[in-house]
Amino acid sequence: MTGNNSGNINRRRLLQAGAVIGGAQLAAPYLQVARASDVVKIGMDNPLTGTYAALGKNEQIGAKYAVEQLNAKGGILGREVELLVEDSTSGDAGVAVQKARKLIDRDQVNFILGNINSSLAQAIANVANEKGVFNVDPGGHTDSITGKNCHWNTFRVCNTTATEGAAIANVLVKNMGKKFYYLVPDYSFGHTLAAGVENAAAKVGGIKVGEALTPLGTTDFSSYLIKAQAANPDVIIVLQQGDDGVNVLKQIVQFGLQKRFHIAGAQLELEVLLGLPPDARIGTWVFEWYYKQPNVPHVNEFVAAIRKRSGGHVPTARTYFGHTAVMTCALAAEQAKSLDAVKMAKAMQGFKLPPEISLMPDGAFYRAGQNQMIGDLYVGHAQSHGKDDPEDLFVVEHVVNGKDVSPTLAETECHMTWPKV
Amino acid sequence: MSGFDLRKQAPNAAVWLILLSMPLWIDAVGGYTQLGTQVVVMGLAAMSLNFLLGYTGVLSFGHAAYFGLGAYGVGMTIRYLVPSTGLGLLVGTGVGALAAAIIGPMIVRLRGVYFAMVTIAFAQVFYFIAFRWNSVTGGDDGLTNWTREPINFGFATLHIEKDPVTFYYFVLAIFAVAVALMALLLQSPFGRTLIAIRENERRTRFLGINVNFHIWMSWVISCTFMALSGSLYALLNNFVDPRTLYWTQSGVFVIMCVLGGMRSFWGPLVGAAIYVVLQDYLSSATPNWMSFIGLVFVVAVLFFPRGVLGIFRRKSTE
Numbered sequence: 001m002t003g004n005n006s007g008n009i010n011r012r013r014l015l016q017a018g019a020v021i022g023g024a025q026l027a028a029p030y031l032q033v034a035r036a037s038d039v040v041k042i043g044m045d046n047p048l049t050g051t052y053a054a055l056g057k058n059e060q061i062g063a064k065y066a067v068e069q070l071n072a073k074g075g076i077l078g079r080e081v082e083l084l085v086e087d088s089t090s091g092d093a094g095v096a097v098q099k100a101r102k103l104i105d106r107d108q109v110n111f112i113l114g115n116i117n118s119s120l121a122q123a124i125a126n127v128a129n130e131k132g133v134f135n136v137d138p139g140g141h142t143d144s145i146t147g148k149n150c151h152w153n154t155f156r157v158c159n160t161t162a163t164e165g166a167a168i169a170n171v172l173v174k175n176m177g178k179k180f181y182y183l184v185p186d187y188s189f190g191h192t193l194a195a196g197v198e199n200a201a202a203k204v205g206g207i208k209v210g211e212a213l214t215p216l217g218t219t220d221f222s223s224y225l226i227k228a229q230a231a232n233p234d235v236i237i238v239l240q241q242g243d244d245g246v247n248v249l250k251q252i253v254q255f256g257l258q259k260r261f262h263i264a265g266a267q268l269e270l271e272v273l274l275g276l277p278p279d280a281r282i283g284t285w286v287f288e289w290y291y292k293q294p295n296v297p298h299v300n301e302f303v304a305a306i307r308k309r310s311g312g313h314v315p316t317a318r319t320y321f322g323h324t325a326v327m328t329c330a331l332a333a334e335q336a337k338s339l340d341a342v343k344m345a346k347a348m349q350g351f352k353l354p355p356e357i358s359l360m361p362d363g364a365f366y367r368a369g370q371n372q373m374i375g376d377l378y379v380g381h382a383q384s385h386g387k388d389d390p391e392d393l394f395v396v397e398h399v400v401n402g403k404d405v406s407p408t409l410a411e412t413e414c415h416m417t418w419p420k421v
Numbered sequence: 422m423s424g425f426d427l428r429k430q431a432p433n434a435a436v437w438l439i440l441l442s443m444p445l446w447i448d449a450v451g452g453y454t455q456l457g458t459q460v461v462v463m464g465l466a467a468m469s470l471n472f473l474l475g476y477t478g479v480l481s482f483g484h485a486a487y488f489g490l491g492a493y494g495v496g497m498t499i500r501y502l503v504p505s506t507g508l509g510l511l512v513g514t515g516v517g518a519l520a521a522a523i524i525g526p527m528i529v530r531l532r533g534v535y536f537a538m539v540t541i542a543f544a545q546v547f548y549f550i551a552f553r554w555n556s557v558t559g560g561d562d563g564l565t566n567w568t569r570e571p572i573n574f575g576f577a578t579l580h581i582e583k584d585p586v587t588f589y590y591f592v593l594a595i596f597a598v599a600v601a602l603m604a605l606l607l608q609s610p611f612g613r614t615l616i617a618i619r620e621n622e623r624r625t626r627f628l629g630i631n632v633n634f635h636i637w638m639s640w641v642i643s644c645t646f647m648a649l650s651g652s653l654y655a656l657l658n659n660f661v662d663p664r665t666l667y668w669t670q671s672g673v674f675v676i677m678c679v680l681g682g683m684r685s686f687w688g689p690l691v692g693a694a695i696y697v698v699l700q701d702y703l704s705s706a707t708p709n710w711m712s713f714i715g716l717v718f719v720v721a722v723l724f725f726p727r728g729v730l731g732i733f734r735r736k737s738t739e
Contacts, residue, residue: 048708087708093563093662095704098459101658102701105585106453119562123660126565130659149566187561215552216561 040076040339042067042329043084043103045114045124046138050090051217051242052116054271055318059116059138060085061310062322070326076333083326088115088124090242091187091216096120100127110339111136111329116242116318117216118142118189125154132419134332134341138325139318141267142188143196143412146372150414153345155332155371157324158317159288159402160412161189164266165196166405167377168286171398173204176262176284177234182211183224183248185240193239197266200405209233214240214248221248225255235262238283245272253280268382270316273393278384281393287378289317289359290396298356314391320359324373327357328366342419345371362401370414374402436687440593444586454585455657456701458592460694462653465596467677467689469646472603474675475683476612477639478619480533482671483540486547487517487644489666491651493551493558496661500567506581507572510595510652517648518641520547525637541668551663563662581656592653599646604686606642615639680721682728691729 044063047056067083075081084107088096096115103109104127111134115121121140128135129151137145137156141164146156159167172180180201184190190213198208210231212224218240225248228236236257240248245268252258268285291314293299302323306315315323328348333339335347350368358364364375377400386392443457470484494513499506528539551558558564569588572579581588606612614635617625626632655661664670673696681692699717703710721728 053708087704087710091561092664093561093660094658094664097658097660098455098701099704101455102453102705105455106448106451119662123563123565123662126660130568191555 038079039082040079041082041084041107041109042111042326043109045086045088045096045099047090047116048087051244052090055116055242058316058318059322062319063326065309066323066326070330076330088120091117093120093123097123097127100124104131104133113138113325115140119187121145125151129153132341134344136325136328138321142192146370147412147414150416152416152418153341155328155366157321157373161193162196163402163406164286166200167400168266168379169197169200170204171379172235172264173201173206178206179209179233180206180235180237181209181228181231181233182237184211184213186213186215190239193266197237218244219247221251225251235264238265246275249276249280258282273382281382281384284381287317287394289320290378290394291315296361299359302359324357361399369409370412374406376401444589454589458589458657460697461592461596462650462657463693463697464690465599466647466650467674467693469643470674471678471683471689473639473643474678476607477615479636480537481540482537483544484647484674485666485670486544487521487647488651490517490520491648492655492661492665495652495655496564496567504570506570513652514645514649518645521641521644525640529633529637544668544671548663548666551666563660565660568659569656599649676718680728682730684727685730688728688730
């Protein structure tokens with residue numbers, strides 16, 4: 001079967017090793033030349049399968065539209081832009097890491113985007129940091145990404161969970177009651193989002209009466225709902241997203257819990273409401289962006305353009321995140337007049353996004369020293385049917401300026417170490 | 422055992438030539454060094470499983486546990502104890518070997534599907550520990566914030582932390598030692614005994630051989646090399662997550678063995694290469710890549726029941 005004549009193999013191996021080492025010296029310059037291509041590459045390592053598939057596809061639509069807009073105007077620094085998409089799966093961090101390395105090592109991307117799943121986003125951010133590649137996290141919310149584990153090269157478009165929790169906690173305690181029961185997806189996003197709501201609620205007298213941790217991808221929530229019911233809270237806080245969010249809300253309605261308790265959450269996506277039967281479109285939520293903003297400039301153009309590219313569907317917060325993430329890359333390169341990651345990251349410190357990209361009443365900017373985008377949040381309630389548009393399933397009650405509810409830079413515990421030049 | 426048989430050595434030479442020259446041509450064929458490293462690591466894992474599956478004839482469906490223990494062993498050593506890659510590898514491999522040695526006596530009396538089921542059960546125990554123990558293992562988020570460290574030999578330092586080619590040869594060197602050890606063990610009387618158990622367990626028992634002890638030995642050796650490959654896998658990604666312990670991962674290792682051919686020494690490496698490369702290419706092309714891998718597996722089982730290498734072997738014996 002194998003080497004019973006080890007002496008020969010060793011000699012052979014030695015010669016081969018010599019040849020390989022010699023060859024590697026010749027091959028190195030060739031590889032360097034191959035890197036300097038004319039295209040600016042943006043790698044997107046995001047879920048296309050699993051519970052976050054629908055969200056991932058919308059981020060992709062937004063990103064593609066942004067690339068199209070950029071190329072129509074001559075690309076980034078006069079070079080054509082190419083978007084490379086890899087499926088990270090919805091929850092397998094190992095695959096996400098492998099794909100990030102593939103995009104960086106093989107495809108030599110200039111920018112890497114990802115991920116919807118907070119755990120995967122953190123894992124990708126760590127790889128990007130190791131490799132020194134400019135990274136934008138479009139939609140993974142957990143605090144640490146622009147908090148304890150922040151990196152000089154990682155920028156985030158969506159809000160932190162602490163900000164989202166703070167945006168809604170006051171409203172809930174004021175209007176619905178003080179006793180909260182939490183249904184928490186069991187990974188970093190859920191843990192920090194629950195903590196965000198809890199901390200903000202505690203400041204205004206809110207009390208936690210219990211919580212259930214549900215693994216990502218849970219389909220049957222009945223045992224958790226029975227526990228929630230038994231705790232007799234004023235509000236059941238639902239923090240599940242994607243398909244998990246659809247399933248838990250459907251089952252809440254089947255149990256009739258919405259008639260006895262208030263249902264609310266710190267974040268919800270339009271994709272989830274669209275996936276629900278009309279009678280399960282319930283609750284009070286935070287949206288991070290909404291397409292009905294009649295008085296905000298450029299929003300209607302954006303909505304019209306996305307409708308053309310998505311078979312008539314409106315953009316969701318996810319479409320917005322994907323678009324803003326790609327535009328962030330382009331703006332960073334234009335500001336720095338370079339594709340050098342350090343120069344680009346420095347140029348984006350405290351950068352205010354132009355209105356045609358921020359698409360929010362108060363605008364948006366990247367906070368210096370944290371690389372976190374701070375914009376508006378939309379608090380409101382779900383509705384079963386849109387009046388003049390079947391996809392208009394959310395009613396915005398308050399627009400909250402992120403500046404007022406975000407934790408301070410010191411509270412985020414972000415300490416960046418920049419590479420020595 | 423004597424003399425140099427060119428025909429016998431040709432496959433070995435071909436495998437080593439391909440492995441040693443991998444970084445030279447892998448970019449040209451659309452791959453990348455990282456992928457090559459992954460093939461070698463997964464190849465070692467599949468070959469470790471095959472030590473038990475192919476040569477002792479015992480099917481384990483829980484080898485991911487030892488793969489994952491190795492991975493967490495190296496990750497947690499570097500993260501919490503000492504930033505030393507060498508020590509991490511030792512701890513990772515040691516933890517896997519220890520766990521296998523303790524669990525072994527509880528399962529070696531079982532055979533066939535019962536053995537497989539109990540190995541799954543033990544593996545799931547480790548999976549849930551890693552999944553639930555958030556504060557230590559990072560839970561579902563995985564263990565992050567650690568990276569492989571350069572190895573200091575006293576007289577020289579090997580910088581495996583940045584350059585992928587250096588790391589590839591580092592992994593390949595460990596692979597070579599591990600594979601040579603496995604080959605030596607299989608050539609030894611001990612290895613022959615394992616094959617005897619595979620071929621006819623009752624007859625082996627009648628010869629006065631302690632079958633359960635030999636299966637335990639084979640199990641521990643197999644799991645030790647598995648833990649070693651898990652440690653290398655963690656170093657490759659600078660990352661560990663609970664899915665490396667999950668039972669589907671064990672299934673992937675079995676698929677690799679069957680795909681490549683469990684009766685040949687290099688079969689599992691070939692299987693691992695096919696699986697890893699297919700997964701890499703297909704998952705970029707379509708979100709439904711799993712269906713295609715399933716299809717390839719079904720075709721392989723239906724038409725080449727002895728695996729891809731089985732085709733060549735049959736031809737050479739005819």
